[in-house]
Amino acid sequence: MTLLTLFSSPKPFTDPHIATIQRNAIASWTHLPDVDVILLGDEEGLAEAARDLGVLHLPKVELNENGTPLISSMFALARENSESPLLGIINTDILLMNEIVGASQRIVSRFEKFVLMGQRWDLDVTQPMEFSEDWQSRLKKNIQKEGQLHRPAGSDYFIFPRACYMDIPDFAIGRAGWDNWMIFKARAEKWTTIDATPDVMIVHQNHDYRHLPTGEIHYNLPETDENMQMAGGAAVTRYTIKDTKRQLRDGKITRPRLTSGRFWRGVEQFLRKLFFFLKEEKVEKVVRPKRWAKIFKKIIGK
Structure with a gap:
């Protein structure tokens, strides 16, 4: 039994750049030790990508009236089709390295209920990555030269024990609001909320938003408004990584530094x-x- 099952609902693989960065991201997950991967949905090109990358594909995720996958269905399917003690929802433009596994091992040995998250580094990636033996060190060098740390308002992954988040609202994936609710929910349930930014580097491969109806970022879409309402309004959707109560720094779980x-x-x-x-x-x-x-x-x- 593996430690962690990562699950995600990719965009269509029709745009060449989106296809490239999604394949890069998923491939990086498959190179992690003690990790399984589940891809959810029936977007064009997804079945072929899952087959090529050797990961589990579950096409029958529930959708809203606009055809957008529901996070509640994603969680249910991931839970039903895995046995790992930890689950992790993640965006399919995010590259992961081995330190995410080490952090997960460290946290699960200390806490019964928690959620692990962290800020991302933004990087321009336009070509398929080569996953040779030193790919992680090469990636880190590129980030040091060209990457930029994203503000705490963006949350691209959440790792948690499978007993957590059993009652997810029908949020639309890829729209604002649901990630803020994840942090609010953990705080409300008094689970340990941990910011892994100092010890865990995750990399967001920059892209445009041509895949969305307006061709712009999702904040003005009706589905975002619906997500915000389901989350509980502005008081909830202002929760960010700044609201975590613990931080993973130098392998130790401490109180976050006051910024x-x-x-x-x-x-x-x-x-x-x-x-x-x-x-x-x-x-x-x-x-x-x-x-x-x-x-x-x-x-x-x-």
Whole structure:
């Protein structure tokens, strides 16, 4: 029995660049020790890619009225078709290296219920990767030269024990809101939330959004609005990696270092509790961290 089963629902393999980076990503997962991979959906080219890469393909994932896979169905299928103690949902443009397995082993030995996540590094990748013996060291050198650390608002993977997240709403994959809910849910259930950014490097292969209906990023799509509503509104969808309570650094599980982002997020959460009696739209005007940061700067300036 393997330690971890990664699952994902890829985009169609019709666009040459999307096809290349998805094959790169999935291939990187197959090179990890103690990991199984499940690909979900019936997008064009997916069955062939799964066969070529030697991973399990489950085409019958439930869809919404727009034909977008539902995360609730993805979780159910991954759970039904795996036996590993850990599951991990991940975007199919993300390259992983062995340190993700080491981090998972370290965390599962300490906590019964948790969710592991981390910031990504953005990198331009346009060609098929070669997975020779030193591919991970070569990739890290490229990141050091050309990569850029993404802000904490983006969450591209979540690793958790299979007993967690048994009641997922019918979120649409690839739209905003559901990843914020994952962090909120873990906090609400008092599971250990762990930011692995210092010890685990994950790589996002940059791409455009021609695969979406508007050709632009998903924030303005109706499915994003629906996800936001299912998640619970702005108070929930503001949860990010900054809301984790632990951090994996140098192999040790510690409290996160206080950054300006974490400080102002703490201010925001305090104000949300203080003004719980206000309507959501008014609360948003009061608690925005940038608003209070400007006020603080003015006070200091005087």
